[in-house]
Amino acid sequence: MSSHPTPDLDELLAAARVVRLPMRVRFRGVTEREAVLLDGPHGWAEWAPFAEYADRDAARWLAAAVEAGWGRLPAPVREEIGVNATVPAVPAGDVETLLSGVDARRTAKVKVAETGQSLRDDVARVTEVRRVLGPAARVRVDANGGWTVEQAVSALTALAPLDLEYAEQPCRTVEELAELRLALARGGIGVPVAADESIRRAEDPLRVARLAAADLVVVKAAPLGGVGRALELIDRCGLPAVVSSALDTSVGLALGVRLAAALPGLRHDCGLGTGALLAADVVGDPLLPVAGRLTVARADAAREGVDAGALAAYRPEEERVTWWRDRLTRAHALL
Incomplete structure (x- = not known):
């Protein structure tokens, strides 16, 4: 491998x-x-x-x-990357406090479709994120495959007025993502679809591109077998890519930074700010965004600085x- x-x-x-x-x-x-x-x-x-x-x-x-x-x-082709804030499936009333401690505020990814919660909870949470970050911020949602096609159409119809950058893995299967994209287009709902689990946990991740199941792909270095393999997959998919993390320590996040730094044509802020979700880390200087950005130099330092x-x-x-x-x-x- x-x-x-x-x-x-x-x-x-x-x-x-x-x-x-x-x-x-x-x-x-x-x-x-x-x-x-x-x-x-x-x-x-x-x-x-x-x-x-x-x-x-x-x-x-x-x-x-x-x-x-x-x-x-x-080798990197850029020395720094933009990073999004991550908002877990917390009550809407907790959003402002959570975001007050986050430096990456230009873009936010909001968890939705949480088991035991309702669409009303999701709309309230995303609405509060939009209010706190303002109209210029980019807001994306992540359902982790938690919706059926019918539920996704209903949810994204309700969330679209909040000006979503995209919806990440709204449905579980590639076929469902392709069906959803058609349904959204027919309904005039302009929310792009991003594939995550359908890329990183699939035996054939290129099916996403072949079936026109997504507008962009979310990639993580570790599940795809490393930076080199991830770059090869992105090239073969031919779709814009967002680099994300898998709830990593600073050492794992550093690998994601190196992938994003080596990716030609990076157009989106990356999901590499999840170090803020940890109450402790393995390095003395945790790899957290500064002014919404992470640098290759800090990432490399994290890989050398385990405490x-x-x-x-x-x-x-x-x-x-x-x-x-x-x-x-x-x-x-x-x-």
């Missing part, structure tokens, strides 16, 4: 440090984020596939970590360390 030598299992296990970091708010159903940090010869790398992901998915994430720690990353004290302080119980090491062993066998 890689064009550079893959370290053997013993080397990876020796390089692995497991951490569990507290979060400021619940996100993706979790209040703590576990990750494995790998001390590679070319810098620290992160391996943190979500617990429910299959071993084959986890192996792609491991290929990305190996590229970062043992390979060579593509030994943080690794010790946030090491979970031995049962979880063993669980991750066993998972690493299985994923390595699939590289």
Whole structure:
């Protein structure tokens, strides 16, 4: 799965440090984020596939970590990138307080279609984001595939007056995304559709382009197997791309910055400000946006600046360390 030598299992296990970091708010159903940090010869790398992901998915994430720690990353074509704020599925009344502590305020991604919530909750939340950030801000929503086509048409009809930049993964399947795009066009609803899970978790991510199922793609370096593989996929898709993160530590975010920095024709702010969702990090200077931007220099510094004290302080119980090491062993066998 890689064009550079893959370290053997013993080397990876020796390089692995497991951490569990507290979060400021619940996100993706979790209040703590576990990750494995790998001390590679070319810098620290992160391996943190979500617990429910299959071993084959986890192996792609491991290929990305190996590229970062043992390979060579593509040269950047820009030195800084714009970053969006992320608004979890919080009550509308919490939005202003949440955004007051976020430096990236030009663009916001708002979680919608949360289990147990209603469309009224989504509209209230997005309305408040638009009010707080003002009419010039770019506001995008992310449903994580939580709507049927019919629900997505209804929701995006209600949300369109709030001037959405795009809707990310409104439906689960590629076929549903293609059907939704047609329905929105026929209804005169001018909300572009972005594919996320249909790219990063698909056996054939190019189906999105072949079926005209999206206006743009959201890519994450780790799930796609690394920066090199992600750049190749974007080129083959032929669609505009937004680089995002997967609730990473600063080390994982740094890989996303390097992908965005190497991407020709980047037109959108990227979803790499999720470090603000963590209440602790593994570096002394967390990779958080300054004036809504992240730089390659700070990203590279994060990959060199892992704090030994943080690794010790946030090491979970031995049962979880063993669980991750066993998972690493299985994923390595699939590289």
